[in-house]
Amino acid sequence: xxxxxxxxxxxxxxxxxxxxxxxxxxxxxxxxxxxxxxxxxxxxxxxxxxxxxxxxxxxxxxxxxxxxxxxxxxxxxxxxxxxxxxxxxxxxxxxxxxxxxxxxxxxxxxxxxxxxxxxxxxxxxxxxxxxxxxxxxxxxxxxxxxxxxxxxxxxxxxxxxxxxxxxxxxxxxxxxxxxxxxxxxxxxxxxxxxxxxxxxxxxxxxxxxxxxxxxxxxxxxxxxxxxxxxxxxxxxxxxxxxxxxxxxxxxxxxxxxxxxxxxxxxxxxxxxxxxxxxxxxxxxxxxxxxxxxxxxxxxxxxxxxx
Amino acid sequence: xxxxxxxxxxxxxxxxxxxxxxxxxxxxxxxxxxxxxxxxxxxxxxxxxxxxxxxxxxxxxxxxxxxxxxxxxxxxxxxxxxxxxxxxxxxxxxxxxxxxxxxxxxxxxxxxxxxxxxxxxxxxxxxxxxxxxxxxxxxxxxxxxxxxxxxxxxxxxxxxxxxxxxxxxxxxxxxxxxxxxxxxxxxxxxxxxxxxxxxxxxxxxxxxxxxxxxxxxxxxxxxxxxxxxxxxxxxxxxxxxxxxxxxxxxxxxxxxxxxxxxxxxxxxxxxxxxxxxxxxxxxxxxxxxxxxxxxxxxxxxxxxxx
Numbered sequence: 059x060x061x062x063x064x065x066x067x068x069x070x071x072x073x074x075x076x077x078x079x080x081x082x083x084x085x086x087x088x089x090x091x092x093x094x095x096x097x098x099x100x101x102x103x104x105x106x107x108x109x110x111x112x113x114x115x116x117x118x119x120x121x122x123x124x125x126x127x128x129x130x131x132x133x134x135x136x137x138x139x140x141x142x143x144x145x146x147x148x149x150x151x152x153x154x155x156x157x158x159x160x161x162x163x164x165x166x167x168x169x170x171x172x173x174x175x176x177x178x179x180x181x182x183x184x185x186x187x188x189x190x191x192x193x194x195x196x197x198x199x200x201x202x203x204x205x206x207x208x209x210x211x212x213x214x215x216x217x218x219x220x221x222x223x224x225x226x227x228x229x230x231x232x233x234x235x236x237x238x239x240x241x242x243x244x245x246x247x248x249x250x251x252x253x254x255x256x257x258x259x260x261x262x263x264x265x266x267x268x269x270x271x272x273x274x275x276x277x278x279x280x281x282x283x284x285x286x287x288x289x290x291x292x293x294x295x296x297x298x299x300x301x302x303x304x305x306x307x308x309x310x311x312x313x314x315x316x317x318x319x320x321x322x323x324x325x326x327x328x329x330x331x332x333x334x335x336x337x338x339x340x341x342x343x344x345x346x347x348x349x350x351x352x353x354x355x356x357x358x359x360x361x362x363x364x
Numbered sequence: 365x366x367x368x369x370x371x372x373x374x375x376x377x378x379x380x381x382x383x384x385x386x387x388x389x390x391x392x393x394x395x396x397x398x399x400x401x402x403x404x405x406x407x408x409x410x411x412x413x414x415x416x417x418x419x420x421x422x423x424x425x426x427x428x429x430x431x432x433x434x435x436x437x438x439x440x441x442x443x444x445x446x447x448x449x450x451x452x453x454x455x456x457x458x459x460x461x462x463x464x465x466x467x468x469x470x471x472x473x474x475x476x477x478x479x480x481x482x483x484x485x486x487x488x489x490x491x492x493x494x495x496x497x498x499x500x501x502x503x504x505x506x507x508x509x510x511x512x513x514x515x516x517x518x519x520x521x522x523x524x525x526x527x528x529x530x531x532x533x534x535x536x537x538x539x540x541x542x543x544x545x546x547x548x549x550x551x552x553x554x555x556x557x558x559x560x561x562x563x564x565x566x567x568x569x570x571x572x573x574x575x576x577x578x579x580x581x582x583x584x585x586x587x588x589x590x591x592x593x594x595x596x597x598x599x600x601x602x603x604x605x606x607x608x609x610x611x612x613x614x615x616x617x618x619x620x621x622x623x624x625x626x627x628x629x630x631x632x633x634x635x636x637x638x639x640x641x642x643x644x645x646x647x648x649x650x651x652x653x654x655x656x657x658x659x660x661x662x663x664x665x666x667x668x669x670x
Contacts, residue, residue: 091524096548100524100532151489154462156481175462176535179485180528183457186489187523190496194516203508209515210500217493218397218406222486226406229482242402 071354078121079114082142085135089192103173103181104188108146111164115287115359116141119258122351123276127266136198137208137261140189144216144254147185150178152225186216199265207264215253224250231316238316246316247288248281255284259352275341279352282338287359289331292317294362296324331360377660381424388423388448389415391441395498409479409487410494414452417470421593421665422447425564428657429582433572442504443514443567446495450522450560453491456484458531492522505571513570521559530556537622544622552622553594554587561590565658581647585658588644593665595637598623600668602630637666 086109093102117138124134153160153168154175160168170178192198193208214220227246231238238246259280263273296319319327338356342349392415399408423444430440459466459474460481466474476484498504499514520526533552537544544552565586569579602625625633644662648655 096536096551097524097529097532099536100529104524147489151485154485156460156485177532179457179460179462180531180535182489183453183492183531184524184528186492187519187526187528190515191519191523194512194519202512206500206508206512206515209496209512213493213497213500217497218403218410218490220493222490222493223403223406225486225489226403226483229486230402230405245402 071351071358074122074351075113075118078118078138079112081121081131081135082114082117082138083109085139086142089136089139090188099173099177100180100184103169103177104185106172107150107163107169107181108143108185111166112142112145113362114138114142115355116145116255116258118355119255119280119283119352120261122349122355123259123262124265125262125351126272126276126345126348127262127268129262129265132197133199133265134262136192136195137265138258140192140208140212141254141258141261143185143189143192144212144221147182147189148216148221148225150182150185154178157225157229201267204264204267208261211257211260211264215257220249220253221251224248224253228316237321240318240321243316243318243321244285247285247318251288252281252284255287256280259283272344275344279338279341279356282334282341283356283359286331286334286338286356289318289327289334290360290362292319293324293327293331293360295319328360335360377657377664380428380657381419384424384427384444385420387427387437387441388420388444391445392448395442395445396494405479405483406486406490409475409483410491412478413456413469413475413487414449414491417472418448418451419668420444420448421661422451422561422564424661425561425586425589425658426567428655428661429565429568430571431657432568432578432582432651432654433574435568435571438503439505439571440568442498442501443571444564446498446514446518447560447564447567449491449495449498450518450527453488453495454522454527454531454560456488456491460484463531463535507573510570510573514567517563517566517570521563526555526559527557530554530559534622543627546624546627549622549624549627550591553591553624557594558587558590561593562586565589578650581650585644585647585662588640588647589662589665592637592640592644592662595624595633595640596666596668598625599630599633599637599666601625634666641666 090105090108091097091101093105120138120141121131121134124131124137149163150169152158153163154170161171162168166172168178169181173181189212190209193212194205198208199205216222224246228250231246256277257280260273260277263276295317318330322330335356339353342353345352396411396414397403397407399411426444426447427437427440430437430443455469456475458464459469460476467477468474472478474484475487479487495518496515499511499518504514505511522528530552534556537552562583563586566579566583569582601623624636628636641662645659648658651658
């Protein structure tokens with residue numbers, strides 16, 4: 059890809075991501091309980107952390123994956139919202155004092171700072187349950203086999219063999235006497251963020267009842283993309299300011315966080331991310347020009363500045 | 365029911381509940397990740413709170429509901445395990461310092477005391493995801509429509525319009541300047557514990573593709589039973605010792621907890637629980653003698669001493 063076509067793609071991608079983010083926010087507003095009644099505080103806390111923030115990488119992947127197979131945008135948006143609810147819950151819990159103890163997230167106070175710890179814990183729990191509720195309803199897909207397959211995949215990606223397992227490894231790495239080696243860091247990140255990104259990329263193929271070769275290609279794309287994304291995130295932490303990123307930075311090194319950037323150094327980590335992006339793009343070789351956004355997204359994850 | 369027949373029923377019920385608890389523990393042992401590998405601490409923490417503890421009221425309801433419709437015990441046990449995972453996760457999070465701050469649960473240290481707060485938060489999160497994963501797998505029922513209906517029901521019962529909503533009301537009630545009135549307490553308890561108990565009673569009918577009248581009767585039975593159970597729990601807190609119950613008692617009054625016992629006094633609360641039990645039994649009128657355990661269970665919830 060030349061600089062010029064990359065530049066063009068980035069412009070289109072930004073517009074598409076902004077449109078997706080708007081659509082996802084509107085759908086979330088629709089799918090989440092209104093902040094009224096006796097439990098208004100809970101509903102407000104859920105909404106606070108999931109509506110109107112973040113790049114919507116996961117939701118965008120669902121929408122673009124679904125586009126390959128002519129899935130209705132309405133159905134794809136429901137799955138995009140479910141995955142964004144899971145992602146938001148994980149951030150709420152990750153930010154708690156007993157975990158990373160963060161005050162700032164997406165440029166505003168973390169959930170437990172804006173509300174309180176108990177509310178943040180419950181809001182996270184409620185978002186996880188609600189995400190499964192959204193997937194399970196008929197509006198997501200008329201075929202129950204498709205809906206239950208999405209539930210099965212998301213539950214696995216978010217559970218002990220997925221995100222929660224990675225979260226645990228991350229907590230333990232901070233307290234370990236020896237730093238993790240490259241393969242342990244790779245596994246930690248695959249579990250903590252990779253599995254959910256993989257699910258996001260694959261979900262559209264499930265919604266579209268795609269042939270298994272295409273489904274597996276999208277999943278593989280998501281896996282490489284997720285790994286590249288994590289390195290890019292760590293690179294941002296190491297090199298950007300908090301103002302640019304909207305959350306505290308340069309805290310990985312201080313907290314003894316296990317990252318590939320810490321292990322390999324900035325330049326080698328960047329090379330590795332670029333290699334992962336190339337592999338991610340390679341998995342899309344069998345796809346039409348409709349996958350152009352997914353290709354551009356792969357470039358974007360390592361080019362982004364926030 | 366005479367004293368003698370009640371006595372007989374209680375003996376049978378105890379044996380049946382003990383057998384169900386053993387079977388549920390064996391199935392949980394099978395369904396939960398082994399405590400090995402790098403995430404062993406997470407898996408151990410999940411197992412610590414879900415295996416080998418509690419009366420298994422919810423799991424027993426699933427098994428006995430399923431028995432009405434000749435559902436395979438293997439399938440019913442999977443759903444029983446899923447609901448016990450949800451229940452266990454809610455207790456882990458409920459016991460956290462930011463919530464009820466309890467040190468003792470089921471006669472042993474609470475999860476965050478045995479492990480640590482971060483592990484307890486993640487273990488609860490992982491148990492919730494894993495519960496949905498268990499429901500979603502084909503081994504639970506060959507018909508995806510049945511599995512997705514169970515997921516939909518459990519997600520709703522556990523989510524913002526169910527257990528999490530009740531949890532939030534409970535937290536807010538402790539900080540409120542005015543005590544809750546009877547109807548507000550009833551709603552709090554319906555959400556916090558009733559919805560999950562209702563789901564447990566109804567799940568067997570879904571597994572057995574029961575006619576909707578029977579399904580609704582079991583759900584109604586579960587609703588009344590759940591309300592009676594909650595009053596019985598509060599009565600135990602007010603009248604029994606910690607040694608008998610296996611967790612701290614007499615703390616509701618101290619913590620300003622909103623309970624019907626606090627509002628109505630012990631005697632009127634007991635009468636109300638008995639009335640609920642009679643209604644619960646009434647919903648089983650159309651069921652055969654196979655529902656005898658469910659009838660005995662209704663009596664048991666207000667007779668129990670731990």
